[in-house]
Amino acid sequence: MSTNSTQFQEILNAAKEKRGDLPVDTMIVSSHLAQMRLFILRRGVEFFCEQDSYAGRREFLKKVYESNMLDMKLDSIIDYFLCDGQGLFYFRPSGDTYQILYFPKDSYRCYRDQNGDIEHVELIYTFAVKEPNMMDVYAVPGKRGGRKKYIKLKVYKDRIEQTISNEKIDFADSGNAMTMQQPGQTEVLSNSLGFIPAVEVFNHLDCTGESTGTGEFDWMANQILFHDELVRNVRKNMKFFGNPTLVSSRPRHDILESGDEGSMRPTISSQAGFYAMDRPSTRTSQPGFSAGVDGQIKVPRVIANLEPTDRVSYMTPDAVSGDQNMYVKQYRSEIRLALGGVDDLDFNMASSAYEMKSLYGRCAATAEKKARALFEYGLCRLFAMMIQHEEYMFEQSFATAMGLVNPEPPLQEQFQDIEEFEKAQLKYQKDQQKFLNTRAKLFSASIESGQIPNGVTGLIPDGSSKVNWRWTGEIFEEDSQGILNNSIVVRNLQELGVDSIEALKYLFPSKTDEERAAMLTGFPFRMVQQSQQAFNSFIGMIGQLYQLPHPQMPNQPLAADPNLDITGFLYRSLEFLRKELSYSGKYKPDDGDRRPNKLSDADRKRSQLGLPTRDERPVQLPSSAPGTSGAPGSNGLPANGGPASFGGPGSSSESLAGSVPGTQRKPEYAASLPGPGVILGVSDSNNTSQYPGQLGVTRAESMGQPGAADLRAPSFNPGLFGPGAQPNPAAGSAKPAGSGSSGSVPKSKSKRGK
Numbered sequence: 181m182s183t184n185s186t187q188f189q190e191i192l193n194a195a196k197e198k199r200g201d202l203p204v205d206t207m208i209v210s211s212h213l214a215q216m217r218l219f220i221l222r223r224g225v226e227f228f229c230e231q232d233s234y235a236g237r238r239e240f241l242k243k244v245y246e247s248n249m250l251d252m253k254l255d256s257i258i259d260y261f262l263c264d265g266q267g268l269f270y271f272r273p274s275g276d277t278y279q280i281l282y283f284p285k286d287s288y289r290c291y292r293d294q295n296g297d298i299e300h301v302e303l304i305y306t307f308a309v310k311e312p313n314m315m316d317v318y319a320v321p322g323k324r325g326g327r328k329k330y331i332k333l334k335v336y337k338d339r340i341e342q343t344i345s346n347e348k349i350d351f352a353d354s355g356n357a358m359t360m361q362q363p364g365q366t367e368v369l370s371n372s373l374g375f376i377p378a379v380e381v382f383n384h385l386d387c388t389g390e391s392t393g394t395g396e397f398d399w400m401a402n403q404i405l406f407h408d409e410l411v412r413n414v415r416k417n418m419k420f421f422g423n424p425t426l427v428s429s430r431p432r433h434d435i436l437e438s439g440d441e442g443s444m445r446p447t448i449s450s451q452a453g454f455y456a457m458d459r460p461s462t463r464t465s466q467p468g469f470s471a472g473v474d475g476q477i478k479v480p481r482v483i484a485n486l487e488p489t490d491r492v493s494y495m496t497p498d499a500v501s502g503d504q505n506m507y508v509k510q511y512r513s514e515i516r517l518a519l520g521g522v523d524d525l526d527f528n529m530a531s532s533a534y535e536m537k538s539l540y541g542r543c544a545a546t547a548e549k550k551a552r553a554l555f556e557y558g559l560c561r562l563f564a565m566m567i568q569h570e571e572y573m574f575e576q577s578f579a580t581a582m583g584l585v586n587p588e589p590p591l592q593e594q595f596q597d598i599e600e601f602e603k604a605q606l607k608y609q610k611d612q613q614k615f616l617n618t619r620a621k622l623f624s625a626s627i628e629s630g631q632i633p634n635g636v637t638g639l640i641p642d643g644s645s646k647v648n649w650r651w652t653g654e655i656f657e658e659d660s661q662g663i664l665n666n667s668i669v670v671r672n673l674q675e676l677g678v679d680s681i682e683a684l685k686y687l688f689p690s691k692t693d694e695e696r697a698a699m700l701t702g703f704p705f706r707m708v709q710q711s712q713q714a715f716n717s718f719i720g721m722i723g724q725l726y727q728l729p730h731p732q733m734p735n736q737p738l739a740a741d742p743n744l745d746i747t748g749f750l751y752r753s754l755e756f757l758r759k760e761l762s763y764s765g766k767y768k769p770d771d772g773d774r775r776p777n778k779l780s781d782a783d784r785k786r787s788q789l790g791l792p793t794r795d796e797r798p799v800q801l802p803s804s805a806p807g808t809s810g811a812p813g814s815n816g817l818p819a820n821g822g823p824a825s826f827g828g829p830g831s832s833s834e835s836l837a838g839s840v841p842g843t844q845r846k847p848e849y850a851a852s853l854p855g856p857g858v859i860l861g862v863s864d865s866n867n868t869s870q871y872p873g874q875l876g877v878t879r880a881e882s883m884g885q886p887g888a889a890d891l892r893a894p895s896f897n898p899g900l901f902g903p904g905a906q907p908n909p910a911a912g913s914a915k916p917a918g919s920g921s922s923g924s925v926p927k928s929k930s931k932r933g934k
Contacts, residue, residue, distance in 0.1 A: 188401045191408065196259040205415060206408035208515055209263075209397055215521050216396075217258050219540070219547030223653025224251065225555065227563055230692065231644050231768050240570065240639060241563055241647070248280045250559075260284045261383060261554055266393035269562045270303060270335075270378045278566055281305075289351050290380050291861030294852040297777050298376045299861030303333040304349055330364070335376055337779050337796060338787035340369045370787050373569055375776035381558040383550065392857055396519065403515050410508050414500050421499035428492040435492065520546030540655075551649075560647040565776055567645045574638030575619070581633035582622050587611040589782040592794065612781075644768040650690045663687075674707070680760060697763040704760055711757040718749045 194202040195209040227245060229237040245251070261267050264285035271278045281303075289302040308326030330349040334341040343349065345364025382393030397404060428435055513523040521543050579586060589608055595601035626632055627640075658666075666687045673683035681696045688696060725739035725746075738744060779787065780795040787793065854860055 184401070184405055187408070188397075188405055191404065192263045192395075192397065196256070196263045204408065205411040206404060207411075208404055208407060208512060211524070212396070212516060212519050212521050213259050213262060215524070215543055216262060216547050216550060217255055218655065219543050220258055220551045220554070221254060222651045222655050224651065225254070225649055226652050227555075227560065227647055227649050228692075229567070229644075230646050230648055230694075231642055233642050234640050236639050237567060237642070237645075240567070244278055244280070244563070244566065247277045250280065253282070257282050258550075258554070261381065262396040262550065264393075265383045265395040265398065266381065267558075268301065268303075268378055268380050269558050270301070271562055271566065272377065273372065280562070290378070290859070292855070292858045293861065294854045296855050296858065298378055298380070300334060300336045301376060301378050302351060303335070304330065304351065306330050332364075335378065336371065337375055337777070338371055338783060338793045340371050342367045342369060368790075370790075374779040374784055374787075375565070377562070377565055377776075379558050379561045379565075381554055383553055386857070400515060400518060403511075403518075407508070407511055407515060410511065414504065414508060417499045421497045424494040424496040426492075427495045429490050430492065555649040560649055561774065563647040564645050564774070567639060567647070568775060570639040571641045571645070572638070574636060574640060577636045577638060578623060578626075578633065579615070579619050581635045582619070584615060584619055584622075586615060589780075589785055591782060591786065591791075593791070646768075646774075648692070675710070677756070680704075680707075681763065700760075700763045707760050708757065711753055711760075715750065715753050718746055718753065721746060 190202045191204050191206065191209055193199060194204045195213055227241045229241070232238055257267070260282070266285050268283045268288045268290060269280065270283060270288075271280045273279075283303055283305070287304055291299045291301070293299045306328055308328055310326045327346065330345050330347065332343040332345075332349045334343075343364045343366045347363045349364065383396065384394035386392060386394070426435070509526065513526045516523040522540060576586070587608055589612075590601060590604035592601050595604065632640075670683045670687050673686070674680060680700055681693055684691075684696045684699070688699075691699075722739060725744060726737045728738040730736045730738050730741060733740070779793065783793040783795045
């Protein structure tokens with residue numbers, strides 16, 4: 181790592197870790213982080229659901245938020261998020277609540293599938309343990325005691341692998357075959373959620389997609405380092421030239437005092453280098469003159485016996501020139517401007533109090549983007565996962581409390597005959613549909629009666645589980661005049677016929693439409709009065725039309741003309757009044773919710789039994805997926821085809837033309853492409869051998885089944901192993917030495933060309 185990179189990393193660590201022991205002179209990073217924290221958090225952040233018919237979701241979110249003390253942790257989370265450019269939110273059930281953790285960029289690895297969803301994550305962090313009879317040498321330096329331990333979590337949809345060690349754990353490189361096994365003890369737990377409870381957040385997304393994030397200050401590293409050097413030089417100049425220098429034509433001993441009263445004249449012992457422990461040495465280079473406590477020499481207040489030609493004065497040099505000071509300030513303002521903030525110390529940018537609120541609009545706009553990335557695409561999705569799991573727990577516990585038995589899904593590995601498995605699967609689907617219908621009826625009856633059985637946990641399913649966020653207060657509070665002006669705007673909009681919910685956005689911008697509708701449950705006397713006057717005006721107009729004769733038909737009133745029918749105006753006014761008196765919330769279904777990819781019921785059962793999943797297909801490269809053009813099929817040849825010299829997929833006695841089928845393309849939605857820059861999680865070793873593994877090669881083929889390469893066979897690579905080399909039974913299907921065939925190709929493979 182270069183020197184500049186090390187210095188820049190020290191600047192970032194000093195800001196995000198709140199460390200004062202690092203040599204940092206520039207305050208750009210700390211000032212920008214403080215400004216972003218102020219505008220991202222403001223008076224506080226509140227999370228709520230768009231739909232909460234039973235008023236249980238708000239209390240649940242408040243409980244999780246307070247139990248994890250997120251309002252105390254958000255300051256540090258924002259610092260790490262902005263400096264690193266990305267982070268990971270992770271939650272885990274803990275008793276009757278959930279534990280939320282945030283992992284910086286260097287503490288996690290996130291692997292995705294070709295659809296962009298998280299396939300599995302790896303997390304590493306430390307903690308301390310107070311062990312009995314522990315020696316002090318194992319204690320954590322600077323901490324309150326305890327031995328430092330490391331923990332690594334590998335979170336999959338069906339299991340969680342926990343490794344705890346006394347030694348440091350690093351992220352193993354899956355591509356390196358020589359990687360040693362991580363130290364410590366590993367425990368495999370079942371993931372009761374059925375999905376990966378993690379959300380990755382990014383800052384400054386690249387235009388290619390959601391792959392990596394960029395730190396807030398990475399692209400300004402050279403400028404920040406240069407400003408740090410400028411400030412350091414200014415500080416040195418202030419320290420060196422800040423004190424005035426005495427200039428005189430008199431000898432030094434005539435002007436300077438001999439020292440304070442407590443000082444001693446040099447002695448023989450002090451000149452020899454000896455000194456007492458209770459007092460400093462009197463050995464000086466210039467006897468008779470000593471420095472004070474602050475390192476400065478003393479000058480008497482009155483200097484006598486001055487000749488007319490003597491000159492005594494102080495010379496104060498210019499420690500920091502005006503040009504240098506102006507350049508440092510301008511350079512600091514330019515960097516803060518490039519980062520999207522405002523330099524608070526720049527007088528030209530913030531010259532008057534009236535301009536302050538409009539000036540910080542740029543900071544508010546920049547901070548709102550960071551807040552959306554952190555809250556809307558991070559914590560809100562995390563809370564939505566919790567709510568969805570709570571609803572799942574409610575459905576399961578409600579069925580148990582009502583005496584319903586959820587049918588067990590059949591597992592294919594427990595059946596030897598495929599027909600028996602298909603029959604069991606069909607029976608399970610019918611029983612499952614009957615179970616769901618019965619549970620839905622009982623749930624509707626319980627909701628109508630308002631009685632939930634005892635023992636039911638979780639949240640009641642309530643349609644859309646989307647979670648939103650908002651600020652509890654602004655930085656610059658509105659004064660009474662501003663509130664009055666907004667209320668005048670609302671009244672004018674209502675007089676124009678604008679919906680009251682839409683008009684109240686100017687007065688209550690942070691509230692939702694449902695909350696504004698709940699606020700309008702009162703009686704709008706002004707609205708009723710104006711509507712009644714309009715209705716009376718229409719009635720009076722109709723009476724006048726009946727009294728006036730029609731110009732073209734004198735024997736008919738003017739109201740008989742169908743073009744002058746104003747009955748619709750009466751209906752319109754009554755409809756508007758009815759709407760203003762009956763505002764209510766709207767139900768939103770959960771069809772459009774973003775839900776995590778969960779395990780199937782059969783895989784949930786396998787996970788509880790400790791069996792590998794089968795319905796959860798592992799990640800594979802699209803170019804190697806079966807069925808694509810040029811992809812290997814079950815016989816090692818392109819899928820749905822074969823060479824002319826061998827029989828086609830049908831029969832070996834087919835003609836040459838019949839054995840070469842046409843091109844069969846897959847639709848694009850069946851072969852998803854990985855996102856730009858993502859890391860595919862193709863290293864999961866706990867999947868069965870029936871699906872393609874890494875790079876589309878099945879484990880059955882890699883264990884010596886037909887179509888697997890025999891790396892130990894001399895015909896495959898005789899230059900590496902040589903004829904008759906010792907085969908590896910674990911790597912291929914070649915027979916071991918002494919079995920009658922030394923390194924020959926298996927018969928199952930040699931017959932393929934006949």
